Amino acid sequence: MTSTLSISERQIGLLLSVLLILLGLTMAAAARHGVMAAHGFMALALGLGLVFILGSAIYDPEPPKARMTRYYDAPTRFGIMMTLVWAMIGMGFGVWVAALLYWPEATPAVPWTSFGRLRPVHTTGIIFGFGGNALIATSFHVLQRTSRARLADSISPWFVLLGYNLFCLWAVTGYLMGSTQSKEYAEAEWYADLWLVVVWVTYFTLYIRTLARRNEPHIYVANWYYMAFILVVAMLHIVNNLALPVRWTAAESFPVWSGVQDAMVQWWYGHNAVAFLLTAGFLGMLYYFLPVRSGRPIWSYRLSIVSFWGITFFYIWVGSHHLHYTALPYWAQTLGMTFSVMLLVPSWASAGNAIATLNGAWHKVRDDATLRFMFVAAVFYGLSTFEGSFLAIRPVNSLSHYTDWTVGHVHSGTLGWVAMIVFGAIYTLVPQLSGREAMASPRAIEWHFWLAVTGTLIYVVAMWNAGITQGLMWRAYDENGALSYSFVESVEAMAPYYLLRTIGGALFLTGAVICAWNCRATMRAAMGEAADRPLAPQPAE
Amino acid sequence: MLKLHYNLEKVSMGLVAAIIVAASIGGIVEIAPLFTIDETVDVPDDLRPHTPLELAGREIYIREGCYACHSQMVRSLADELDRYGPYSLASESAYDHPMLWGSKRTGPDLARLGGKYSDDWHVQHLIDPRSVVPASIMPAYPWMTRSLDTKLLGDSLATLARVGVPYNAPMISEAAADAQAQSRPDSDGADGVLERYGNNVAVRAFDGDPSRLTEMDALVAYLQSLGTLTEAPYEILAEGDQ
Numbered sequence: 001m002t003s004t005l006s007i008s009e010r011q012i013g014l015l016l017s018v019l020l021i022l023l024g025l026t027m028a029a030a031a032r033h034g035v036m037a038a039h040g041f042m043a044l045a046l047g048l049g050l051v052f053i054l055g056s057a058i059y060d061p062e063p064p065k066a067r068m069t070r071y072y073d074a075p076t077r078f079g080i081m082m083t084l085v086w087a088m089i090g091m092g093f094g095v096w097v098a099a100l101l102y103w104p105e106a107t108p109a110v111p112w113t114s115f116g117r118l119r120p121v122h123t124t125g126i127i128f129g130f131g132g133n134a135l136i137a138t139s140f141h142v143l144q145r146t147s148r149a150r151l152a153d154s155i156s157p158w159f160v161l162l163g164y165n166l167f168c169l170w171a172v173t174g175y176l177m178g179s180t181q182s183k184e185y186a187e188a189e190w191y192a193d194l195w196l197v198v199v200w201v202t203y204f205t206l207y208i209r210t211l212a213r214r215n216e217p218h219i220y221v222a223n224w225y226y227m228a229f230i231l232v233v234a235m236l237h238i239v240n241n242l243a244l245p246v247r248w249t250a251a252e253s254f255p256v257w258s259g260v261q262d263a264m265v266q267w268w269y270g271h272n273a274v275a276f277l278l279t280a281g282f283l284g285m286l287y288y289f290l291p292v293r294s295g296r297p298i299w300s301y302r303l304s305i306v307s308f309w310g311i312t313f314f315y316i317w318v319g320s321h322h323l324h325y326t327a328l329p330y331w332a333q334t335l336g337m338t339f340s341v342m343l344l345v346p347s348w349a350s351a352g353n354a355i356a357t358l359n360g361a362w363h364k365v366r367d368d369a370t371l372r373f374m375f376v377a378a379v380f381y382g383l384s385t386f387e388g389s390f391l392a393i394r395p396v397n398s399l400s401h402y403t404d405w406t407v408g409h410v411h412s413g414t415l416g417w418v419a420m421i422v423f424g425a426i427y428t429l430v431p432q433l434s435g436r437e438a439m440a441s442p443r444a445i446e447w448h449f450w451l452a453v454t455g456t457l458i459y460v461v462a463m464w465n466a467g468i469t470q471g472l473m474w475r476a477y478d479e480n481g482a483l484s485y486s487f488v489e490s491v492e493a494m495a496p497y498y499l500l501r502t503i504g505g506a507l508f509l510t511g512a513v514i515c516a517w518n519c520r521a522t523m524r525a526a527m528g529e530a531a532d533r534p535l536a537p538q539p540a541e
Numbered sequence: 542m543l544k545l546h547y548n549l550e551k552v553s554m555g556l557v558a559a560i561i562v563a564a565s566i567g568g569i570v571e572i573a574p575l576f577t578i579d580e581t582v583d584v585p586d587d588l589r590p591h592t593p594l595e596l597a598g599r600e601i602y603i604r605e606g607c608y609a610c611h612s613q614m615v616r617s618l619a620d621e622l623d624r625y626g627p628y629s630l631a632s633e634s635a636y637d638h639p640m641l642w643g644s645k646r647t648g649p650d651l652a653r654l655g656g657k658y659s660d661d662w663h664v665q666h667l668i669d670p671r672s673v674v675p676a677s678i679m680p681a682y683p684w685m686t687r688s689l690d691t692k693l694l695g696d697s698l699a700t701l702a703r704v705g706v707p708y709n710a711p712m713i714s715e716a717a718a719d720a721q722a723q724s725r726p727d728s729d730g731a732d733g734v735l736e737r738y739g740n741n742v743a744v745r746a747f748d749g750d751p752s753r754l755t756e757m758d759a760l761v762a763y764l765q766s767l768g769t770l771t772e773a774p775y776e777i778l779a780e781g782d783q
Contacts, residue, residue, distance in 0.1 A: 100678075100680070101647070101678055102678075104670075104671075104677075104678045104679065104680060104681075105671075105681070109680065109681045109682070109683050109684075110684070111605075111684055114605060114606075114680045114682070115606070115609075115610075115680045116605040116606025116607055116609055116610070116680065117604075117605065117606055119606055119609050120606060120609075175606075178604040178605070179604070180603060180604065180606065181603075181639065182603040182606075182608055182639055182641065183639055184609075184644060208553055208554070208557070211553040212553065217551050218547075218550050218551055219550050219551065219553060219556060224550070224556060224560075227553075227556060227557060227560060228560050228564070231557060231560050231561060231564070232560070232564045235561075235564065235565070239568075244700050244703060244704055245700075246693055246696045246697050246700050247693070247696055250693060252600070252693060252697070253700075254638040254639075254697070254700050254701055254704060255638050255639045255704075256638070256704050257638070257639070258634065258635060258636060258637050258638045258639070258640065258704070258705065258706075259631060259632075259633075259634035259635045259636070259637050259640050260575060260631040260634065260635075260640070261572070261575045261576065262634075262637070262638070262639050262640040263634075263640050263642050264571065264572055264575055265572060266639070266640070268568055268571065268572060276564075302543065305543070305546050309563060312560055312563045312564050313563040313564070313566070313567070314567075315564075315567075316564050316565070316566070316567035316568050317567035317568075317570075317571065318567075319571075320571060322644065323642075324616070325616035325617050325618055326614050326616055326629065326642065327614070327628075327629050327630055327631035327633075327634075328631070329574075329575070329631075332571050332574075332575075335570070335571060336571070339567065398616070398618055401616075402612055402643075402644070402645055402646040402650075403645075403646070406644070406645065407645070470646075474620060474624070475618075475620040477620070482623075483620060483623055483624055487624070487648075487649040488674055488676050488677065489676075491647075491648070491676055491677070491678060492676045
């Protein structure tokens with residue numbers, strides 16, 4: 001990191017690190033004990049580490065002037081590393097909580113190893129840690145390449161990445177210590193939420209400033225998706241997390257929303273975190289890496305436009321399909337259902353556009369596991385968006401809601417679509433950023449691919465069976481008009497599926513570990529930097 | 542149209558503005574009307590807010606992530622009415638910051654749990670779930686026997702009052718004392734709890750030991766209060782049957 005920064009940039013970095021230390025000290029001193037104090041010490045430790053790294057290199061020689069005529073890839077490399085670290089944390093905790101549902105007493109009954117505290121570590125670790133880092137890292141790469149310009153400055157990408165990972169760390173360690181807002185996929189406490197806003201504003205500013213330097217008249221479609229991801233996630237995050245702290249010196253807070261309003265805001269957030277983090281951002285990834293890897297242009301420009309605006313406009317309506325038959329007003333449920341069904345059109349337009357792009361490159365899909373990851377991602381994207389629209393239909397939802405079918409649906413999206421496109425992008429990027437032709441071990445990519453596909457299929461099929469079984473058992477009546485099954489009988493019926501799900505998840509995790517090892521080996525055997533250059537030389541600073 | 546977009550995608554702030562507009566409409570249409578809900582949904586006269594002890598229990602329920610496996614929202618479906626009880630009303634959670642409707646039933650719905658089981662059953666079930674329900678896959682919570690921290694309770698009630706929950710000044714100032722008293726039926730403060738929160742509040746040693754105020758007291762008090770804060774859902778269902 002330090003060797004890519006000029007001396008004045010290192011000084012600015014040093015100043016920011018000192019500010020981080022002060023922030024950490026203030027939090028620790030004000031809270032004195034409890035979660036907020038622990039988080040203050042974490043910020044303090046990060047700040048001290050950065051001061052040490054920057055301080056010991058402060059008078060190292062300046063980087064070559066020519067760096068301004070190259071892309072800035074060091075942050076992307078760091079972001080990919082963090083993506084893989086979080087992949088192992090998030091998926092590891094996922095396998096752990098899956099196992100606890102089969103062996104509830106597998107781990108000792110102490111607070112921090114309890115299912116309810118581990119589960120948000122899995123969801124946050126995957127959605128924000130793994131997914132978020134992958135999006136930020138690839139967005140820096142895609143933004144520069146499609147703009148043919150270097151990032152607008154060298155400090156803010158580090159601020160974004162380090163600040164974002166501090167947020168993730170605060171979030172997951174908070175849950176383990178018993179601090180949570182309980183809002184699903186937005187469990188982090190109020191000060192972490194505020195911190196994320198600061199990071200996000202920096203991210204957006206960097207994006208816009210770099211776009212302003214672009215040497216291409218048009219903004220490429222991948223950037224539309226990344227921008228929608230940045231903008232709408234900000235909007236969702238702020239509105240859903242509005243809360244009053246109990247004290248300024250404590251982590252506890254109460255959301256300003258209550259009851260039915262809170263439920264609607266929560267699922268407006270919840271489903272659009274799926275839409276604009278887990279879908280829009282990764283579509284941006286797909287729209288760049290799929291054409292690059294297959295060597296084919298996107299099949300239809302018009303279809304890209306239609307599906308982009310369709311997704312941006314329709315998705316925001318559909319959150320209320322999480323609240324069918326509840327106390328949410330009926331009209332709001334109906335709107336959610338209607339838009340969910342309409343959403344299939346732009347979703348399949350995107351999936352179809354991606355698959356049609358591969359026309360003429362099918363031999364590459366056969367031979368290249370990296371491209372195959374992207375192809376499978378597009379197929380699972382199509383499948384899970386169809387399933388999503390289907391499950392949003394009110395009578396279907398009466399069966400599926402509250403069951404493991406929903407869990408299966410989410411994982412068909414996250415394992416089959418999100419993770420697959422991330423791995424495809426990583427296997428394309430890592431060799432390029434290491435100045436190499438290929439990954440250190442191409443065979444390991446094949447192993448990873450088949451482990452990932454097998455794991456996903458086992459997981460999803462097990463959860464379909466589990467969910468439909470649960471749903472049918474809960475509503476079954478005997479000939480006397482009494483309910484056929486007690487609740488606990490439906491719990492017992494889940495055992496084989498929960499075991500299978502654990503096995504599927506473990507296979508997927510094994511693949512991710514292989515990927516991390518392969519990336520590490522490739523980066524260690526780097527032969528230089530990415531060979532491509534921005535179009536015009538940048539003016540010297 | 543294509544020409545329009547051809548030009549739009551050359552202007553970054555134009556795209557930004559268009560994305561914000563496109564992504565705002567749905568949320569505004571669906572969420573804004575819910576804030577006029579007071580005009581369409583009556584908060585029942587008998588609806589009471591949680592007592593400080595129940596609120597502390599609710600915070601424990603949140604801390605341990607119980608909501609990840611238990612919903613508190615009975616849907617208006619026949620089998621749910623038969624299994625759990627009257628369907629949930631919007632007004633029941635009017636004072637719930639945040640709501641805990643949940644999204645998954647790895648375990649059963651808890652919206653109508655209050656009064657279904659004895660305090661002893663809950664204590665035993667929380668400490669060792671499989672001792673009372675052999676097929677249960679619920680985690681055990683043996684650390685619930687530790688003392689309850691009541692330091693933040695007064696500020697918690699004050700914060701909730703600021704966002705619209707009807708806690709008055711005496712409720713806020715007596716919060717920590719009321720939490721103690723609700724688990725000590727023979728203490729002097731017990732009458733104060735009933736006076737402030739109504740006569741149908743349960744005042745008893747929930748964990749069986751009046752000498753110590755534990756997290757178990759708070760959690761069981763909360764679980765026993767679920768579905769008992771208002772009679773409205775039962776009355777509506779009874780009217781429908783007539």
